Amino acid sequence: MAVKSSADADLAASVEAITGLAFTDAALLRRALTHASAGEGKDYQRLEFLGDRVLGLVVAQMVFEANPGAPEGELSLRLNALVNAETLAEIADEIGLSRLIVAGSELRTLTGRKRVNLRADVMEALIAAVYLEGGLEAARRFIGRYWEGRSKAPTAARRDAKTELQEWAHQVAKASPLYVVESREGPDHDPVFEVSVRIAGVRPASARGRSKREAEQAAATAILLREGVWAGEVEG
Structure with missing residues (x-):
């Protein structure tokens, strides 16, 4: 269905600003955001399935070409970090996609992991819509705009922070990290969590995030950086 109504035109204009592609199929666009x-x-849902595969292909090629000397294991780490739900949700917020999502009232107050997954799913659906509307090159340009910089970051080859900390803690303390929610602030639809992580014999660290998982990852990262497990600057 071609773009006809003013509402469709406004939506197409908003998405064009995000993707760089002028959509003509209003029904496809609405479906990707609903x-x-x-x-x-x-x-x-069906578009999400397709978008996941398009994103994986484009980012895999991006990582493969940018790291000619990297072994398969490092390439897998880089790929996984770039296509996980947290990265997709982060980009969805960065480009203003979240405000365009059409959902029932019960989903508008989602928090934590479910909120991350919703934004990530719509991000994949939009990639599929770009692919169907403009072809693989259009999808490649859109993905490159927001993923290429991230693919070159020094942290792109790192494993998940909680997984890394779990293994390190077992090596140095023979115990698992303990994550504790210290506080929860803000409204139900936009909470902020503060989480601390404790390991026997290691100074604890705390961090804040929009979900418990995000705060846990940030707290784990703080210890990994502070203890020199990961290279980088320690904040605070």
């Missing part, structure tokens, strides 16, 4: 809870009859 969750099943909205009761519209069509939602983004």
Whole structure:
């Protein structure tokens, strides 16, 4: 269905600013941004499936070409860090995609991991829509705009911080890290958590995030940086 109404035109203009692609298929665009809870009859789930594969292909090639001497294991770490839900949700917020999502009222107050997954899923659906509307090169340009810089970051080859800290803690303390929620602030739809992580014989660290998982990852990262497990600057 071609863009006809003013609402469709406004949506197409908003998405063009994000993707660099002028959409003509309004129905495809609306579907990519609609969750099943909205009761519209069509939602983004099938597009999410396709977008996941398009993103994986483009980012895999990006990582492969940018790191000619890297072994398969490092390439896998870089790929996983760039296509995980946290990265997709972060980019969705960065480009203003989250405000365009159409969902039922019960989903508008999602918090924590479910909120991350919702934004990540819509990000994948939008990638699929770009691919279907403009082809692989259009999808490649869109993905390159927001993923290429991240792919070159020194942290791109790092493993998940909690996984890394778990292994390090077992080596130095023969125990698992303990994560404790110290506080929760803000409204239900936009909370901020402060989480501390404690390991026997190691000075604890704390961090804040918009979900418990985000705060836990940040706290784990703080210890890994402070203790020299990971190279980089320690904040604070």
